[in-house]
Amino acid sequence: MKNLEKPFLSRDEIDGFELETRRKYSGETAIGYSADTVSKRPVAGSCDYFNRLLEIRLNLAREHARGARVLDVGCATGAHLFELAPVLQSGVGIDFSFPLIKRALENRTSEGHERVEFVEGNARTLPFRGGTFDFVFSFSALYYMPNVEEVVWEIARVLTTGGHCLVEMGNSCSLNAMVADAYPELARSFHLTVSRMKLVLLRAGLKIIGHRAFQILPFWGERPRSLEFLLKPFWKRWLEKRVGGRMIDEWVSGLPLVQNAAFRHIFDCIKQ
């Protein structure tokens, strides 16, 4: 039995939330996500905030993926693994949406990435032996998982000792969390405070060696009305500008105290 603290949700609740999310990501609901758009590849030269964020993630991942056995948790259609394919030793993507994994496998065949594999499965019970991977990453996925503690334990378990993971988590004390809550038709989010994110990682035996924060404003959505002014596209256009090699958003989001209100936190960790 894993050393989990008392869960906030019952097993039945976790199963129910996961089923709801899986159905949305499998196109089984009215607003189902589409395999064509769920996961993006970077667009060279684009100044768009989310494209720049994607390039930052991929650059961070590339450092650890070189020559490594790599796992992508919540891989969707495999966009990130395909970008890393030229440098890694072998790659596996796991996602619990069958249509997304099917598309990933089709793309693998058409793009000829033989070192990359895709598996349909739940991040809560990763179907791999302990110590299988040198590098595990999970982008934009952990905050859709109702029991992130358990998933982080799984990530730590399948990592080899001394291996790295890059995990992205969403902050419950952020404006973006308010916007996400105003869109119940989208996949339900399970955000944590920043101090809790760190605790979850440390308890799983992961030492944090890098931490970057982003998205001080949501940069998407039109709800709730109370945030109308801060949701204007003007903010994104301004904060996505680069100064000294970083987006203004990252400079602001990384300031002490302000960091606790930024939404997106990327942790670079080592398994001890």
Ligand SMILES: C[S@@+](CC[C@H](N)C(=O)[O-])C[C@H]1O[C@@H](n2cnc3c(N)ncnc32)[C@H](O)[C@@H]1O
């Ligand atoms: C927003 S998408 C992110 C996809 C990709 N990582 C990216 O950044 O483009 C979230 C993905 O997490 C997957 N997911 C959510 N909960 C999961 C779980 N418990 N096990 C496996 N996959 C899960 C969803 O099916 C979806 O493909």
